[in-house]
Amino acid sequence: MNNPVTTAAPVGRLIQEFHKLPGIGPKSAQRLTYYLLRAPVEEARSLAQAILDMKERVVLCSICQNVTDSDPCLICRRGDRDGGQICVVEEPLDILALERTGEYKGRYHVLHGVISPLSGIGPEALKVKELLARLRDGLVREVIMATNPNLEGEATAMYLQRLIAPLGIKVTRLARGLPVGGDLEYADEMTLARALQGRQEV
Amino acid sequence: MLRGILLGEADRILTLYSPWRGKVRAVARGVRRPTSRLGGHVEPLIHGSYLLARGQELDVVTQGETIHSFPRLRDDLGSIGGGLYAAELIYHSTSEGVENYPLFRLLLDTLMRLDGEGSVELALRYFELHLLGHLGYRPQLGRCVACQGALPPTVNFFTASGGGVLCPSCHPPESSVRRLSLNALKTLRFFQEKDWAQASRLKVSPPLMAEIKGALREFILYHLERELKSTLFMDLVGGHGSAASGATVLRPAHGR
Ligand SMILES: [Zn+2]
Ligand SMILES: [Zn+2]
Numbered sequence: 001m002n003n004p005v006t007t008a009a010p011v012g013r014l015i016q017e018f019h020k021l022p023g024i025g026p027k028s029a030q031r032l033t034y035y036l037l038r039a040p041v042e043e044a045r046s047l048a049q050a051i052l053d054m055k056e057r058v059v060l061c062s063i064c065q066n067v068t069d070s071d072p073c074l075i076c077r078r079g080d081r082d083g084g085q086i087c088v089v090e091e092p093l094d095i096l097a098l099e100r101t102g103e104y105k106g107r108y109h110v111l112h113g114v115i116s117p118l119s120g121i122g123p124e125a126l127k128v129k130e131l132l133a134r135l136r137d138g139l140v141r142e143v144i145m146a147t148n149p150n151l152e153g154e155a156t157a158m159y160l161q162r163l164i165a166p167l168g169i170k171v172t173r174l175a176r177g178l179p180v181g182g183d184l185e186y187a188d189e190m191t192l193a194r195a196l197q198g199r200q201e202v
Numbered sequence: 203m204l205r206g207i208l209l210g211e212a213d214r215i216l217t218l219y220s221p222w223r224g225k226v227r228a229v230a231r232g233v234r235r236p237t238s239r240l241g242g243h244v245e246p247l248i249h250g251s252y253l254l255a256r257g258q259e260l261d262v263v264t265q266g267e268t269i270h271s272f273p274r275l276r277d278d279l280g281s282i283g284g285g286l287y288a289a290e291l292i293y294h295s296t297s298e299g300v301e302n303y304p305l306f307r308l309l310l311d312t313l314m315r316l317d318g319e320g321s322v323e324l325a326l327r328y329f330e331l332h333l334l335g336h337l338g339y340r341p342q343l344g345r346c347v348a349c350q351g352a353l354p355p356t357v358n359f360f361t362a363s364g365g366g367v368l369c370p371s372c373h374p375p376e377s378s379v380r381r382l383s384l385n386a387l388k389t390l391r392f393f394q395e396k397d398w399a400q401a402s403r404l405k406v407s408p409p410l411m412a413e414i415k416g417a418l419r420e421f422i423l424y425h426l427e428r429e430l431k432s433t434l435f436m437d438l439v440g441g442h443g444s445a446a447s448g449a450t451v452l453r454p455a456h457g458r
Binding site: 115117118119122123150151154159162179183186188189190191193 | 205236237239241242243245246247268271273276277279282283286287289290431432434435436438439
């Protein structure tokens, strides 16, 4: 990225810091920087403090590995959540999505990634050991695989299923089918085949 | 489709291997959203038909349709590992825009084989040997690579740097060149000369398969000059439903 020599050094540095963030290109990095340059100093200080607080105060829940500012996290502490069900997700954001449905009353486990053969990411880089440790107390009846419905997500689910099945615990997978608002004509054959397999009486 | 790398919020940069343009990179926009029309068509190990529009830096995928999704391959960890390994080999051994139709055909046939009933290992050895041939590194198995003499029916030696098999008299006694049993040599020759219909009927014992696998992997790594990441996954999941019980597989693999 080329910053003109006329740019003050601290400005150039902030542009570069923004540019390192995912999804932020050079243009967006410049726009954010110049926005903050003109904004009141309180706004800049509040942003900086929010970033620091997040890094310093947020830890991983020792039970479900979700990000939290109190350990165990809120969901793991609540008595009305069913400890017999664990829903396995790739990222903390997936929990937010599932919680928005209000349909699920069990607990979660965050893997913090997926097995990615082409990136050389194996189970040892994920929170798999921690998941297996949670299954040893004999209280868990069902593990729900909620990894993404793509090749890596499916492979991760299959791999975990292979590890968990010998423990005598039921392993289920989120149903895969047609997206709401999607168009049958554009569905790929895998999605259609699975939507047919998972059809329900109306 | 060989692989997809995340780009920004919902886009992916795809690497495709095509019959007439060889390796092609293109960006697919919005494919991580569930309602994307492209989503399911641009997964790794999909044989599809794609329409690309010229972009500034990268071509943009404007339409995509699955021709074959290899559903049985996708239901088996060993086959997924094999398919991704084949894709990774093609990815690293080819350059963008260089046509190699036989290589495209070999990849497609290999995915079909992994989608079938047969042995994953057999399909992969056949793939490796013919991949080397299509890339111009065909191992010389008929005669000694040094003296060009006939190979005696005994243990010979397999050299990646020499490009094939060394007879015992050309092989320096103190060197660490890999030994190649007579059975392994015969099997490799059979794979190299016969078509898949014949090769697939071959019964190869596990120790013999391991020997051939080791020899071919050494040969491939020598020419590729890099380690392949998918081999870790293949080692992890083993063949069909074999291996892998809890504790042993959780150890970090070579500190990666
Ligand atoms: Zn928790
Ligand atoms: Zn010789």
